[in-house]
Amino acid sequence: MNDLLAALRDAIGADNVLVGRSDLERYETDGRQHAGRALAVVRPAMTSEVSAILRLAAQHDVAVIAQGARTGLVGAGLADDRGEMLILSLERLSRVVEIDAANRSVTAQGGALLSTINAAAHEDGLFFPIDLGADPSVGGMIAANTGGARFLRYGDVRRNLLGLEIVLADGAGTVLELGGALWKNNVGVDLKQLVAGTSGAFGVVTRATLALQPRPAAQVTALVALRRADAATGLAALLEAHFGTLITAFEGMSANALAAAFAHVSRLRNPFRGPIPPYAVLIELSSGPVLGEDALEQALGEALAGLIDDAGSAIIDIAVDRRDALWAIRHAIPEGLRASGQVVACDIALRRGDVMRFRDEVAAGVAARWPEFAVCDFGHIGDGGLHFNLVWPRAAGALDPAVGEAVRDYVFATVVEKFGGSFSAEHGIGPRNIKHYTRFVPEGVRRVSGQIQQLLAPQRLGRVDFGSTSI
Amino acid sequence: MNDLLAALRDAIGADNVLVGRSDLERYETDGRQHAGRALAVVRPAMTSEVSAILRLAAQHDVAVIAQGARTGLVGAGLADDRGEMLILSLERLSRVVEIDAANRSVTAQGGALLSTINAAAHEDGLFFPIDLGADPSVGGMIAANTGGARFLRYGDVRRNLLGLEIVLADGAGTVLELGGALWKNNVGVDLKQLVAGTSGAFGVVTRATLALQPRPAAQVTALVALRRADAATGLAALLEAHFGTLITAFEGMSANALAAAFAHVSRLRNPFRGPIPPYAVLIELSSGPVLGEDALEQALGEALAGLIDDAGSAIIDIAVDRRDALWAIRHAIPEGLRASGQVVACDIALRRGDVMRFRDEVAAGVAARWPEFAVCDFGHIGDGGLHFNLVWPRAAGALDPAVGEAVRDYVFATVVEKFGGSFSAEHGIGPRNIKHYTRFVPEGVRRVSGQIQQLLAPQRLGRVDFGSTSI
Known part of the structure; x- marks a missing residue:
C-alpha cells in the first residue's frame, strides 16, 4: 500500500492524498449515517488526475469508491468497514x-x-x-x-x-x-x-x-384533505386532464406522516379546519407569466371547489397557498418520522393506479404481522413513487435488526412479485439493497448487466456487482 | 437454405414464410424508396416464434432484419441487395x-x-x-x-x-x-x-x-414572418420565459422551403400580407381546459404583438390560427421539396444558440462550392434539430451522386467538427449513414459499442456494426 500511496502523492500532490484518521472521518459517513473505513482519500482536481488514480489503483488491485456529496441513501458512495478501499472525492472537481x-x-x-x-x-x-x-x-x-x-x-x-x-x-x-x-x-x-x-x-x-x-414565474400550492386515500388516484387524473403540464407536483401524505411532521416542527400547523385527515395531497401548479399567481390560485381553487361540491366527493377541506407553508409540511415529514422512532424506509414505485391498493393491502399485512409498526407513508404518488416508511415507536423499545429486515423483505416481495412494482424507485442500488437486487432482478438481466460491467469497468470501482448471484 | 426454410415453416407455419418474388416485393422498399432483396420474409405472431426464428437463423448463419412499418429513413429495416437476408416482419405482432x-x-x-x-x-x-x-x-x-x-x-x-x-x-x-x-x-x-x-x-x-x-383540450398556432432568421433564437427564449411548457412546437422554415410548399400544394396560401418572408417560425401552444382556445389565442396574439411593436423587432407579420392551416404549410414542405428537384437530406442537431450561425455559414459554403443547390432548410429549431435539406433543381439536370455525397460530407463535417453538433438528430444509424458514424463517432466509443453489440447480439441482426472501423 505504501507504494500506491507514494505513487498517488506523485500524481496529484501529497496534500491531496489523505491518510490521517482525523482527516478521513468526514469522508466515511453518508446521508443515512452509515459509516465505513477508507484506506485513504484522494482529491483530484482534473480529469487527467482521475485517470491516473484509476490506473494506479488498478495496478495495485485496490478498490476505488467515487464520492460526491455523501447524500446517497443506499451506501454506494462509502467504503466498507475493512479499511482497504480508496475514496476518490470529487470535492476539488466542483466547478x-x-x-x-x-x-x-x-x-x-x-x-x-x-x-x-x-x-x-x-x-x-x-x-x-x-x-x-x-x-x-x-x-x-x-x-x-x-x-x-x-x-x-x-x-x-x-x-x-x-x-x-x-x-x-x-x-x-x-x-x-x-x-x-x-x-x-x-x-x-x-x-x-x-x-x-x-x-x-x-x-x-x-x-x-x-x-x-x-424558472416558473408563478407557483401556487394546495393541500387537499381526503376522507379516503384511494380518492387521490382519481383526483390526479381529473387535475391532469384540467391543468395538463401546469401540475408540477402531486404528493401524498398519510395521517401518520402528517402527525409526525406537526409533532416535530412546532411552527408548523394543521392548515385544515378539522383534525388531521386520513390522507392529504399536496398539489403544485407552476406557470410562466402568461398565468400569474392570482389567476393560477383562482383556477386551482375553483377546480378543487368544484370537486368538493360533487356528491360523494372524498374531499373534506382545502388549503391554498402561494408560498412555502404547505411544502414545509411535506418537507418536515422525513425528520418528523426519525424523531418519532426508528424508521424502516422503503423507496418503492408502482403503477399509478396500484398505489392505493398496495398501500391498503400492505398496511394490513404489516399490522397483522408486526403490530408495533406505524405505517407512515408519503411520497410522489403522482408518478407512482411511494416512500412506504414504517416507524418502530420509541415506546416499543429497540428495533431488532432482524425484524427490520423481515418487514422490508415482506414489503419488497409484495411490491415486486404481486404488483410488478419496483423496490428502488429513485435511490438506486448499493450495499444496503443489493440483497434485494439479487433476489428480484431476473437472472438473465443480472447476467448481461454483469458482463457489461466486466467489459466497461473490470477494475473494482464502487460497491455494486451487477452480476451478483449470491444473496 | 432449404433446410432453414423448412425449419421455419415447421416453426411458424408455411403461410408465414414467404419466398415468392411477388410476395417479397412489398417488404423490400422503405420510406425513401430504398430497396433491397430478401431471401425470405417470416411473419411470427408471438414471442416464442420470434425466439425460434432467431435461433434457427443463428444455426444457419443467416442474417436477420427486423422490420416494422418500413418508414425508416436510414435503411436500417431493409435487406441488402444480395438476397441472402431473412426479413422478420412484425406485421402479425401488431396488437x-x-x-x-x-x-x-x-x-x-x-x-x-x-x-x-x-x-x-x-x-x-x-x-x-x-x-x-x-x-x-x-x-x-x-x-x-x-x-x-x-x-x-x-x-x-x-x-x-x-x-x-x-x-x-x-x-x-x-x-x-x-x-x-x-x-x-x-x-x-x-x-x-x-x-x-x-x-x-x-x-x-x-x-x-x-x-x-x-390530450390537450386547446391548441393554437401562430406563423411569424421574420425579417432575419437569426431573430428566431431570441424569440424562442422570450416565448419560453412567458409561456413555459405551454409551448408544444417551435418550428423554423426558410423562404425556399415555404416557396416549395406553396408551389406544390395549390390549396395552401401564403398567410402573410406581404411576399414570402426570409424566414418563418411556427409556434404551437397547447393547454388543458384551464386555458381555453380563446384565452390561448389572445395570450399568444398579445405576446407576439408586444414584440412587433418593439423598436428593432425583426417580426414582419403574424398569422394566428386554431386549426390545421398553418401546420399544413409545415407538413407540405418535404413533399414540396421532392417535387422541386432532387433532395439531399441532412438530419442534424446543434446547440440551440448555434442553429442560425451554422445555417448562415453553411449556406454560404454550399453556395460557393455548389451554386446549383438551393438551401431549403426547415425543422425543429426549438430543440436544436434542423432538416438542413438541399435541393438540386430539375433545371440543373440529374444530380451526380458523387456531388450529393460531397455536399453531405461537407455539411456533416461542419456540423460535427466545427459546431460540436450531430449528423443524425432523429433518424438513427443505418447503411445510409454508417460511413459518417465511422468517421465522426470517436474510436473509443465505437470500440465499446461494438463490444456491447458482440455481447448482447453476436448473431447477425440488422444492418449496423457499431464497432465499425472501415469507412
Whole structure:
C-alpha cells in the first residue's frame, strides 16, 4: 500500500492524498449515517488526475469508491468497514464550467453541487428541475438517477442528461466523451445511458452537461384533505386532464406522516379546519407569466371547489397557498418520522393506479404481522413513487435488526412479485439493497448487466456487482 | 437454405414464410424508396416464434432484419441487395395489449402502429406524443429513438419508454423483460436504454410499454414572418420565459422551403400580407381546459404583438390560427421539396444558440462550392434539430451522386467538427449513414459499442456494426 500511496502523492500532490484518521472521518459517513473505513482519500482536481488514480489503483488491485456529496441513501458512495478501499472525492472537481442560456444547459464538473448549478443558472431565469431535500453532487445525481418531488413534470436525471465525460474503470483510465450539449443526438449506442443509475460502478463522471428549465414565474400550492386515500388516484387524473403540464407536483401524505411532521416542527400547523385527515395531497401548479399567481390560485381553487361540491366527493377541506407553508409540511415529514422512532424506509414505485391498493393491502399485512409498526407513508404518488416508511415507536423499545429486515423483505416481495412494482424507485442500488437486487432482478438481466460491467469497468470501482448471484 | 426454410415453416407455419418474388416485393422498399432483396420474409405472431426464428437463423448463419412499418429513413429495416437476408416482419405482432388510463400508459406489440396506439388511447383522453409525418411501428420508433415536431415539450421515444420485452440476437433466442409499466425504477443497469436508438441491432422488440400524455383540450398556432432568421433564437427564449411548457412546437422554415410548399400544394396560401418572408417560425401552444382556445389565442396574439411593436423587432407579420392551416404549410414542405428537384437530406442537431450561425455559414459554403443547390432548410429549431435539406433543381439536370455525397460530407463535417453538433438528430444509424458514424463517432466509443453489440447480439441482426472501423 505504501507504494500506491507514494505513487498517488506523485500524481496529484501529497496534500491531496489523505491518510490521517482525523482527516478521513468526514469522508466515511453518508446521508443515512452509515459509516465505513477508507484506506485513504484522494482529491483530484482534473480529469487527467482521475485517470491516473484509476490506473494506479488498478495496478495495485485496490478498490476505488467515487464520492460526491455523501447524500446517497443506499451506501454506494462509502467504503466498507475493512479499511482497504480508496475514496476518490470529487470535492476539488466542483466547478460550473458553462451556462449556455440559449441552449438552456449547464456544463459542470462531477463534484459540482445541485445548489451551485442552480445558483449559476439563476441569473438567466433557469434552474435544474431535480427537487430534493438534499444537496447532492452532479455525479451522485447521475449515479442514483434521482427523481424528486417534481418528477411528474420534469422527469429524472437521465431525462435531463445531455452529455458527460467519464473516466472508465478499465485499468487504463480511458476517458470517453459521451454526447455534447445537444438535446437530440442519435448516433448509435448511447453509452451515457449506462452511466445513469448505475451507482458509479462504470467510471468516474468528471463533467456533465444537463438541460435546464425556465424558472416558473408563478407557483401556487394546495393541500387537499381526503376522507379516503384511494380518492387521490382519481383526483390526479381529473387535475391532469384540467391543468395538463401546469401540475408540477402531486404528493401524498398519510395521517401518520402528517402527525409526525406537526409533532416535530412546532411552527408548523394543521392548515385544515378539522383534525388531521386520513390522507392529504399536496398539489403544485407552476406557470410562466402568461398565468400569474392570482389567476393560477383562482383556477386551482375553483377546480378543487368544484370537486368538493360533487356528491360523494372524498374531499373534506382545502388549503391554498402561494408560498412555502404547505411544502414545509411535506418537507418536515422525513425528520418528523426519525424523531418519532426508528424508521424502516422503503423507496418503492408502482403503477399509478396500484398505489392505493398496495398501500391498503400492505398496511394490513404489516399490522397483522408486526403490530408495533406505524405505517407512515408519503411520497410522489403522482408518478407512482411511494416512500412506504414504517416507524418502530420509541415506546416499543429497540428495533431488532432482524425484524427490520423481515418487514422490508415482506414489503419488497409484495411490491415486486404481486404488483410488478419496483423496490428502488429513485435511490438506486448499493450495499444496503443489493440483497434485494439479487433476489428480484431476473437472472438473465443480472447476467448481461454483469458482463457489461466486466467489459466497461473490470477494475473494482464502487460497491455494486451487477452480476451478483449470491444473496 | 432449404433446410432453414423448412425449419421455419415447421416453426411458424408455411403461410408465414414467404419466398415468392411477388410476395417479397412489398417488404423490400422503405420510406425513401430504398430497396433491397430478401431471401425470405417470416411473419411470427408471438414471442416464442420470434425466439425460434432467431435461433434457427443463428444455426444457419443467416442474417436477420427486423422490420416494422418500413418508414425508416436510414435503411436500417431493409435487406441488402444480395438476397441472402431473412426479413422478420412484425406485421402479425401488431396488437395493443393494454391501455392503463390511471397509469397513463399503453402496452403494445412491437409491430403496432403509432396510429393504432393513438386510436386506442383516444377514448381515455390520452395520446402518445411523438408527432411524425409517417406512421411507424412501436419497434421502429424505438429503433430510431425518433423525436418529431413536439420534442420540445414531450421529448423522444426514449423519454416515453417505460419497459419492453426483447428477444436477444444471442443465438439462443433469449427473451428478456426490461422494466414494466413503471415511471420510476432504478434497479441497476437499465438495459432497455441500449435498445432505444440502436437500429434494431440487439434484438427484436416484441412488446413495449409507453407513457401517454393527456390530450390537450386547446391548441393554437401562430406563423411569424421574420425579417432575419437569426431573430428566431431570441424569440424562442422570450416565448419560453412567458409561456413555459405551454409551448408544444417551435418550428423554423426558410423562404425556399415555404416557396416549395406553396408551389406544390395549390390549396395552401401564403398567410402573410406581404411576399414570402426570409424566414418563418411556427409556434404551437397547447393547454388543458384551464386555458381555453380563446384565452390561448389572445395570450399568444398579445405576446407576439408586444414584440412587433418593439423598436428593432425583426417580426414582419403574424398569422394566428386554431386549426390545421398553418401546420399544413409545415407538413407540405418535404413533399414540396421532392417535387422541386432532387433532395439531399441532412438530419442534424446543434446547440440551440448555434442553429442560425451554422445555417448562415453553411449556406454560404454550399453556395460557393455548389451554386446549383438551393438551401431549403426547415425543422425543429426549438430543440436544436434542423432538416438542413438541399435541393438540386430539375433545371440543373440529374444530380451526380458523387456531388450529393460531397455536399453531405461537407455539411456533416461542419456540423460535427466545427459546431460540436450531430449528423443524425432523429433518424438513427443505418447503411445510409454508417460511413459518417465511422468517421465522426470517436474510436473509443465505437470500440465499446461494438463490444456491447458482440455481447448482447453476436448473431447477425440488422444492418449496423457499431464497432465499425472501415469507412
